[in-house]
Amino acid sequence: MEKTLSVKGMHCNSCRLLIEDAVGEIKGVEHVSVDVGKERVQVRFSDEGLLPQIKQAIEKEGYRVE
């Protein structure tokens, strides 16, 4: 399944890399795409139960998921 998350606090390419890195490491995540300008993170993953883990990984990096 695919989900687009609204993420606040990103401002540069390094923020994009951090989130891609953190979310990409989660087993079951197939694809992650970050749009810093639009404050969006698009994630494709295999199991709906992964969503809280994905949100937690983003928040652990210091960004706010709305």
Next chain:
Amino acid sequence: MSEAVVHRLEFTGMTCGSCERIMERIAERNGARVNEIDADSGLVSLTCAPEKLSPILEEFARNGFRKKGSVEEPRGNPRRVLDYLGALVSAAEHVQAESILFNYSLAGLMASTLALLVSYFLFFNGVPDVLAYFPFWVLAVLTSVSSVYSYYNAKCYSNGISCTNGMMVGMIMGMIPGFMAGAIAGATNGMFVGSLAGMALGIILGVKAGKTCGIMGAMEGAMAGLMAGIMGAMTSVMMLNDHLVAFLFILFALCGALLLGMSYLLHREEGQRDQTHVSVGLPRFALLCVGLSLLLVVLMVYGPKGPLTFI
């Protein structure tokens, strides 16, 4: 494997805490320990075996952090700018987005010229001394096409642009179009209308282009637009009796060069990422060029006139 040693290096491209964190992550993933890292100075101290350093530096470089003194990308060589321009005109693969926009600009130029010709015969023909506006109409078309090209060129790289480059883009997009619009409107309508027109275009484009890197970029763009609009109008009013038209053409050529410089900067600093794509189609691009050109021309001809104007 040889013994781990401390490497103290200086990097370009680090702008914030996020940069520090991603560099730490890359280093640790490649078997190094980060002792010290500081984005302000660009200094990084890490401990690893010498043979592990090269892959770490390569991954740093892929993500925009280059070791100072690296020879693979010599800076300040004018030939690289000429090569870039040549690639743009010949639609080389590595400048595909810019080449598409360049072709759009030619179409925008033709569409704007056609629109102004039609408007002349339909609406402006009866206006006294209308042909005296002709040089400013040319400048209006150049202003609109170059502004629209530059805006969408900047947008190609907006996703994940570094703070430094984002602020530079905001400043350039606020200053140059704002100055050009202010100069044209100031020459034909006076200081008050010229300043307002220049500030409006400069602030709108500066904020829209600069906000890609957050509030800093947006503020940079807004301030640049504010100053440039007033400066453009002031320049024209001050030079009303001193070869104004000739000076404006020289000035606009320099402004065009600066906008091309921004295009080169984006390609040079941000181009290594696989995120370049054109976010606008030809019809919309051409429509924006025509719309902006007509707006400036209508303002010139029908707008309120101040006490000091060229015509």
